[in-house]
Amino acid sequence: MGEEKKSVLRVHSYAELAHRREESGGLYQPDAAEEQPIIRLDLVENILNLCRANSLWPMTFGLACCAIEMMCLGMARFDMSRYGAEVFRPSPRQCDLMIVAGTVNRKMAPALITLYEQMAAPKWVIAMGNCAISGGPFAVRENYNVVEGVDRLIPVDVHVPGCPPRPEGLLEGILKLQEKMTGTRYPFPQFKPPR
């Protein structure tokens, strides 16, 4: 194989990092300092967060089975655009929500970290499905390839269990994320349903 092609093949500069994080076994904790804004204006932050929560741009990041349920959520019956999160973008630069929908394996892990690092802050991650949470049915004794939980690689905000979760489950995950961002369950302009 030509040397030039080899260097193209090796686009994932995060391979070592990914394996180190995976083998450490614990949850990946980002540096607290890099998360904090330099100047903090509470009121402005709150208003911005309200806007962010109601216009999440998820990335089309389908890895396996869960991707199909994620697609279903975008389609007519479940229609996640009701909650302002229907603009799926393939480019990480334009997204602020990564829905890890499926199994991450050791070959994919460096690419996952690359994509996460490429997203502009503030950014959030939903681990959708048992595979992304803990390896699911692939966390077996003979496991040689599957990363047991995506939170070993990147920080995760919301976990949505299921194999795969129903679209309603993912919808609930998105509402939970909105709650985490704004502090209230029904951010403006959604109101509590009538009793």
Next chain:
Amino acid sequence: MTLGTKNQDRHSFYLNMGPQHPSTHGVLRVLLEMEGEYILEPEPVIGYGHRMQEKIGESLTWNAFMPNTARIDYLSALMYNHGYVGLIERMTGIEAPRRAEYIRVITSELNRIASHLLWLGAFLLDLGAFTPIMYTFDDREQILDILEDVTGSRLTYCYYRVGGVSRDVDGTFVEGTRAFIRRLRSRFPMYDDLVTNNIIFIKRVKDIAQFTPDMAMRYGATGPILRSTGIGYDIRRNEPYSVYPEFDFDIPVGTTGDCMDVYLVRVREMEQSLRIIEQALDSLPEGPCMTKVPRRLKLPQGDASFSVEAARGELSYYLVSDGSDVPYRLKIRPPSFSNLSLLPELCRNMLLSDLVMALGALDLVIPEIDR
């Protein structure tokens, strides 16, 4: 194949497509050597969805592996169920009751339609047509409703058992399925108006990515890709399993093997599947849906093979047993693996935008290829 030898006298460059790309349908990566807009050499890089299915198949008892079969190809999960229970039944000599076989055929064909509907939407989405996927998903949800009622899950079914099916169907299922057949039949003219006769669509897919029978034989391609070249090879007909010989259905074939033919073959296959379901519902026999199977069933020593026609082509399970209830070796032969391996030959000297068409026509499910 002349991989990795960069053409010195042409001005070429490398382009990396994937593993996260909307039109690769998952985590496929294609490394392209390009000259301008033209592809000199595409090389698929796979393994981003490798989930050790064969290794797990060798470490669990055959019974415990059942749920995993649905996760190999989640779009045609019931066909993967069918192949696996068929294999075990063939080895141990257990026969499922006729009612169970009929239920298997009905649900498998429903699953095939669901898979083809998703393909139809996604293929057109790759083209840039966003509207059709909304319609196809609408139809697909109807199937998922029917299947959810009997199997208990929306996507990764584990419904078939060795010796039958886990749950009997009732009148609601039969009525619901009949209503769905009527509904989908009335939708086909709409799809024709919307897509098949659309001039933009025809210009994008006509004469693009032509498969040939010789190429199919060299690569072992099966499924709609193969049938689009004019070879009517379908495991349901050529190597019949279950109760498929009892039904009257056609094998749609194409003539030229281009993307348009692949599209037409798949759409007509949905119509044929509806015919099979209708006949099966009409003659659904009464009786039990499960036979008695010993709890700890040992597989006889030896090796056996079982093939079914999955939505994307021939699915073969090959099991080597040492006489215990854990398979000694389980080889899963997914159809897309061989179908994708002909991509370099198919897409040489093609426009980049046409590569997306070719990938779409192959109907890839990456975890199925990587297993």
Next chain:
Amino acid sequence: MTTPNKLINDLRNLPATVHEVDYRQWGYHLDVLLEAGRVRGFAGMLRAHRFYLVFVSAVHTAPAIEIIYQFACYSRQCRILGRAAVTDNGTMPTISDIYDGANWHERETRDMFGVLFTGHPYLEPLLLPEEEADRKPLLKNGSAVKAADRIRRPNQAGIGTAEPHQGQERDQ
């Protein structure tokens, strides 16, 4: 189209040991036992008979890893299973120039079992990441490896021990 008898005769003349198998129980028609050196002749012959390649894979048995080839035909119902033990140094001649589809199957077998296919144009890792190419996950370790006659059908049990190549077990 050739008659099965002619096909069986052709296979026996390779030479190879051919058994007819009960399709109803085992799912294939012919079981062909080959020497590693005959594999290319076998593939070329089936190509001439217009068979297509279903898969190439391997089974880790003692004394040597066995490579499994399955072929089927578009025009009639015939499924052929070829098996050949790898040579003493763990290699196997490639058939990827006869059947292009074998290219990926052989790369996968190299990933999973570490079998080297001589003459293969591009034997790079396929499914495993590049840095873990030598993992060979489907090799069984220690006592889990069964002798070849322990995994044969009972009426065929003698064949495993009468193999032409008594290659030693590959180190892991």
